Amino acid sequence: MAARKTTRKTPAKSNTSKDDLLAYYRDMLLIRRFEEKAGQLYGMGLIGGFCHLYIGQEAVVVGLEAAAKEGDKRITSYRDHGHMLACGMDPKGVMAELTGREGGYSKGKGGSMHMFSKEKHFYGGHGIVGAQVPLGAGLAFADKYNENDNVTFTYFGDGAANQGQVYETFNMAALWKLPVIFVIENNQYAMGTSQNRSTSTEDIHTRGAPFGIPGEIVDGMDVLAVKEAGEKAVSHCRSGEGPYILEVKTYRYRGHSMSDPAKYRTREEVQKMREERDPIERVRAMLLEGKHASEDDLKGIDKEIKDIVNESAEFSKESPEPALEELWTDIYADVAPQEA
């Protein structure tokens, strides 16, 4: 599957280059437009089941991918479209998986919540809240066992942070010094339950301290802050000092899933975030104020992104449904179709 190359290996710099800023803008915009299109296709009945959009949280994955190198791994929950686009997976393959078509990353058998790319070291896409946390530590375990310097970005939300297996994993990751970065994407709502109604601690990253895992809060609406924190965490992990926690404070504009009436927060709260803290507007303003780009340049990028997204939507409609034989494939790694 052809894929867009977006990851860069720029070393940490206090002054972000024009090219980097443009790349972050482009990558975040791709996620936003892609998710808007996914929401639209859902409304048309082309996407079924559960569909969790990433709108508002774009700076988190784009910032952290900017701190990654080839070989690093990533794993996340079911709100996974942004992570896949940010690590360079093909928007066509992602959208076609959402519509359950043959051209999807899982041949239409996984759907929105269960997608993978071995090529891009993306290990899912997991539908069970918190399950990706020990799995991510296990990927890091494999890298340590194989004695390379890769790290694994293990993303989970403030909701998952109350699952027991997270702390079982913190314990072993610290004990065995696993090269895993736990990224808590704190969007403040576990489905419809706000953090102050679900979580005894104010700052979730402090829960790593009893295990000896350092952590910090990061402004998840600022891609540059995320990248900088990511670089610090990566260097800690790569040098063999064990796990690191980034609690990235972010916000999702849309509902938990497509069928969320969002009665647990006010429209004003969402509107305020969109108007004052939007991660894409922030970079857009930096580009314009720094004279790195003109309105026309940005319009050009918008157009380019719109074309990519439209192309992915077209592909996701044109790609055929999987052949019925696919029902019986991929159950066992060593068994030919129809012989299971």
Added chain:
Amino acid sequence: MATELLMPALSPTMEEGTLAKWLVKEGDTVSSGDILAEIETDKATMEFEAVDEGTIGKILVSEGTEGVKVNTPIAVILEEGEDASAAENVSSGSSEPAETKEEASAPAAAKPEAEAPTELKVDASPDWPEGTEMVQTTVREALRDAMAEEMRKDESVFLMGEEVAEYQGAYKISQGMLDEFGPKRVIDTPITEHGFAGIATGAAFGGLRPIVEFMTFNFAMQAIDHIINSAAKTLYMSGGQMGAPMVFRGPNGAAARVAAQHSQDYAAWYAMIPGLKVVMPYSAADYKGLMKTAIRDPNPVIFLENEILYGRTFDVPKLDDFTIPFGKAKIWREGDDVTLVSFGIGMQYALEAAEKLAEDGISAEVIDLRTLRPMDTATVIKSVMKTNRCVTVEEGWPVGSIGGHISSVLMQEAFDYLDAPVINCTGKDVPMPYAANLEKHALVTTDEVIEAAKKVTYR
């Protein structure tokens, strides 16, 4: 170009809804994220947001309309520079409704017809060449030898679990392995089954071949989400891109006097799951040959051992590289009058019963399934075609049991050969009691197997 705005599906089950309220009017300019309308779905009242920017050209469905079908045009949006006349001339553009999906034709979707008994594929080849030297070995030693041999051959194989390293194994299965392979490959875990099962599964995604020891399978209930949702399903969910080549092993079923929470047989639970392979051997030779196969298998394998069998001695062939394939049952004793089918420790009741039945002139054929998924039903069917009678034997509970599954297979594929209903001898439908006398009765007994065999042979 003007585009139609369609009634959206706002939940997985919504087919129609009420357009409760318009929050915009014709002529309003909207941008992405603006709330256009409130729509009542089958579950709740939802806000409907604009995706594209433009001007509301025409509202087609007025507020308060009930029963608006999903994908009905409800408004027209004009792009920058278009006037209202464009609203009359609408392109369906990017908003054509989802096409009606053709009904999948049932025959193509169904699994191929079960093979007729005449086409049974039975592998009756011997497990080792005739004349092979045999060595008396305990099940415990056979397991350790199998793991150690595979670890010598493949650096990516490692053992992890509670007390597997310094303590030498809670049941001494891993005795000596820490000395030989070191702490990198023989790893003591904290008591944290859910967590280490997840870490091991992640390590398997990452290319290693973990062997996870559960001190007993009772504790694996804490980890069953990772065994099933993470290990067994990932290959399918990823369209074949990645899976979990690994072994989950440990003692399963009743030991002695450890009561309800430590005495459960999980054979039928795991055998139900597509994506898992499930092994439950009886003899030391099978423990060794099947464990080596399990470690090499590219799928997650559940290897169900038995504490009472660990110390039992059997002949094991002295061969450099001895394996037993999955999906091949073993006929321990040939007979003509009744087929006894069992696996794991159930085999001891089946073999004892066969011995006593012979004294009464009843010739029992005894089949050890050895692997439960894939299951060698062909060997069972072939035997029943000869004996016309079948009794299954297992320690697990009766509801949803392995025996129940075999009965169903025989009914569907060898109905005309059966001269009596199949009887399932199982553990009793109760939690395991502690008291010695009650415990004995809670398990299946040899006498029950004998009685069942006499009943199906009408003796």
